[in-house]
Amino acid sequence: MRKPSSHSEFELIHRFFASPNLSFPREGIELGIGDDAALVDVPSNKHLAMSMDVLISDIHFPAEADPSLIANRALAVNLSDLAAMGAEPYCFTLGLVLPQNDEAWLADFSGGLEHLAKKYNCPLVGGDTSRGPLSISIQVQGLVDRDRAARRSGAKEGDRIYVSGTLGDGAIALLALGLDSHLGSEFSLTVNEPNAACLQFFEDAYFKPQPQIEFASNAAKLFSSCIDISDGLQGDLQHILDESEVAGNIRLGDIPYSKSAMCCVNPENRLLAALFGGDDYELCFTVAEKDCVELESIADQLGIRVTCVGGITAGEGIEYLDADGSPVGLNPQAFQHFSAQA
Numbered sequence: 001m002r003k004p005s006s007h008s009e010f011e012l013i014h015r016f017f018a019s020p021n022l023s024f025p026r027e028g029i030e031l032g033i034g035d036d037a038a039l040v041d042v043p044s045n046k047h048l049a050m051s052m053d054v055l056i057s058d059i060h061f062p063a064e065a066d067p068s069l070i071a072n073r074a075l076a077v078n079l080s081d082l083a084a085m086g087a088e089p090y091c092f093t094l095g096l097v098l099p100q101n102d103e104a105w106l107a108d109f110s111g112g113l114e115h116l117a118k119k120y121n122c123p124l125v126g127g128d129t130s131r132g133p134l135s136i137s138i139q140v141q142g143l144v145d146r147d148r149a150a151r152r153s154g155a156k157e158g159d160r161i162y163v164s165g166t167l168g169d170g171a172i173a174l175l176a177l178g179l180d181s182h183l184g185s186e187f188s189l190t191v192n193e194p195n196a197a198c199l200q201f202f203e204d205a206y207f208k209p210q211p212q213i214e215f216a217s218n219a220a221k222l223f224s225s226c227i228d229i230s231d232g233l234q235g236d237l238q239h240i241l242d243e244s245e246v247a248g249n250i251r252l253g254d255i256p257y258s259k260s261a262m263c264c265v266n267p268e269n270r271l272l273a274a275l276f277g278g279d280d281y282e283l284c285f286t287v288a289e290k291d292c293v294e295l296e297s298i299a300d301q302l303g304i305r306v307t308c309v310g311g312i313t314a315g316e317g318i319e320y321l322d323a324d325g326s327p328v329g330l331n332p333q334a335f336q337h338f339s340a341q342a
Helices: 009-016 067-085 103-119 169-176 196-207 213-222 233-244 259-264 267-276 289-302 337-341
Strands: 029-031 046-056 088-098 124-131 135-145 160-164 223-228 247-251 283-287 306-313 318-321
Touching: 009 103, 046 067, 067 088, 067 103, 067 135, 067 196, 067 213, 067 223, 088 103, 088 213, 160 289, 169 196, 169 259, 169 267, 196 259, 213 223, 213 283, 213 289, 223 233, 233 247, 233 267, 233 283, 233 306, 233 318, 259 267, 283 289, 289 306
Parallel strands: 088 124, 247 318
Antiparallel strands: 046 135, 088 135, 160 283, 160 306, 223 283, 247 306
């Protein structure tokens, strides 16, 4: 980081985070930054949905990356949790631990929060700063109709399993950006160096994941269950199956991949990235068969790619199927934060 500043914590908060571009007014936010706590008004017909992620430098993001990109990623991955609940972003708080008070870094970081905050009308309403190894904690708050929250526990036998977007890009991005992957030494690119277009695609996939807020707000009424894909399709779908007390199958040939993934990674590693890589921040959701046409129509109107990759069955666990419907044996290895760091 750059030259430290002698400004106090309160001066830094006021200068970089209490700005009109980040801590802007919104109906229902009675009091934001400036007091001991924020005051928010929750409408009587809504639930307040809350989620928080802690991001540690050189574990969840490279410490030397552009601070505006770090900020965008930190807020985006939290907003993705709100999308998985079908909730509308409302406001957020920030906990920031810094090795030193670097004004240039803070200016870039706060600027990196502004785009998504404004896009989703989600102002910063409070937080805290401290000194120590670089880490970021963001808690997002959202509003969802009391009878409309999407949960993990509603999948039923006969439902279809869908994913939004393409899978595996977050894990492949680590390779493209020269970062470490938990998927092992055989997980590699098929090209020595991706072309400029692929490099830009993977940088965006890692630092600028797109939370599916608009799609979820329009389609969540049709979801029987939903989760965002942060740890890989295998692990996150298993959470739905466990909470819903059902089983599921995935047709391996139907998993959607980006053009850049097809260009830069062989089929075996694309599958490894999609199932076990994580960091995609797309949605995995289940829909009753009778609602699939309406669901796909909503996605088409919004320009969102959705793909049916399998179905819900009775029993336990996930069965993988090849093109002719025959079972395929795979070794489950969904990412576990602590074991991966051991």
